[in-house]
Amino acid sequence: VTNTYRQFKKLWGSEAKERLDHHRHPLAFDQCITLESHADHLQLVNRLASTSEAAIVVAASGMCEGGRVVNYLEALLPNERNEVLFAGYQAEGTLGREIQEGASEVDIEGKKIKVKAQIHTMSGYSAHADQSDxxxxxxxxxxxxxxxxxxxxxxxxxxELYQHFARKKTNIVL
Structure with a gap:
């Protein structure tokens, strides 16, 4: 994904383009590494789990239900020094929602994992439209x-949406 962003600079927002004008490429700094292979990913998960190394891990996976984020959560949730930051909405019935709502223990791939990490949520970054939208x-x-x-x-x-549209005589299919 990072490489794709790098290829499409012309589509970046004004803030990112301004940084480029000042020779401050938003995706090029020594501490930013991208992982290409699953082996590299697992190596980083193990390193972060076994050390107190500071890191910011950006791991996208909808609702924490699959993908690399699951490995990071399993490894990092039990440590109170870690923090998990959700960038918005987590659907009901998902691992992400369970963590977001303050579960003290979660099931990840059949293992009970204690949640000692600090959990935070930023709103405003979700691609989900709200009811009024x-x-x-x-x-x-x-x-x-x-x-x-x-x-x-x-x-x-x-x-609620059904009721709203029913009052407007819109045919609703659930």
């Missing part, structure tokens, strides 16, 4: 859609 989007479609399918989301949130 969804309503504004649907009501802005011209001509109005014949039906709206509510597929993804938590049960209560979908029920």
């Amino acid at each position: 969804l309503i504004r989007f649907v009501e802005g479609i011209n001509p109005p859609p014949k039906e709206v399918h509510l597929i993804h989301g938590e049960r209560m949130a979908k029920a």
